[in-house]
Amino acid sequence: MARSIWKGAISFGLVTIPVKVYGATEEKDISFRQVHLADGGRVRYKRVCEACSAEVPFADIGKGYDAADGRLAILESADFAGLPSAEGKTVEVVRFVEVDQVDPTYFNKTYFLEADGVGVKPYVLLREALAATGKAAVVKLALRSRETLALIRPVGEVLRLHTMLWPDELRDDTFVRPPTEIAATEPELAMAAMLIDQLSGDFDPDAYTDTYRQELEKVIEAKLDGVELPEAAEEGPRAEVVDLVAALRASVEAAKARRAAAS
Secondary structure (H helix, E strand, O other): OOOOOEEEEEEEOOEEEEEEEEEOOOOOOOOOOOEOOOOOOEOOOOOEOOOOOOEOOHHHOOEEEEOOOOOEEEEOHHHHHOOOOOOOOEEEEEEEEEHHHOOHHHEEEEEEEEEOHHHHHHHHHHHHHHHHHOEEEEEEEEEOOEEEEEEEEEEOOEEEEEEEOOHHHOOOOHHHOOOOOOOOOHHHHHHHHHHHHHOOOOOOHHHOOOHHHHHHHHHHHHHHOOOOOOOOOOOOOOOOOOOHHHHHHHHHHHHHHHHHHHO
């Protein structure tokens, strides 16, 4: 069962739509860990300062920004404290736009929106209104304490939310454009159109598979064949069951004692 990663409400005029947010995608890449080929031991890394060669605890690590001119700015936690942060659980609809006006290059991550509690009826209302008008909702919301731009659009019976990149995060494509003097001839266009027509059809995502991952899984299975399973770790001592009422009673008595001592 999928777990929601965020709960909030879409503010749609005077209508509020409580929603839950779920991740719509999951990576299927096979992950590996680095091991010593001689004995299979796991290779681990230490955080070592290149200036003094000392191992640095996580608490002593700051953030360094390399300026283009070679200077280094070192920032600590206090330097981030005064920055504007986005808080709250409201998804604010900024504008409704035509879906085809939004370049998919802006899309970052995709999420499912689920109506929460009394939000079912207004959820369906927004979904059907967007579908009927061919519109999508440009919204702002707070994710991980930062204001995020996103797009809500209906796909089948579900509203999907696509977090988006900010405009200055998209590169200018001028440097990859072909020279303007290069043009296709009419016969070339006709042949290209004929080839496109022969290869045209409906998009069926199930027709495509990750053959590299499938073959890699076969290699891994072959490597595991004959390898003994690791021995089960011995069960450690059972944790003592805490009597919650007794713990609370002890806390109350301790608080009374501290108050009496202070008076």
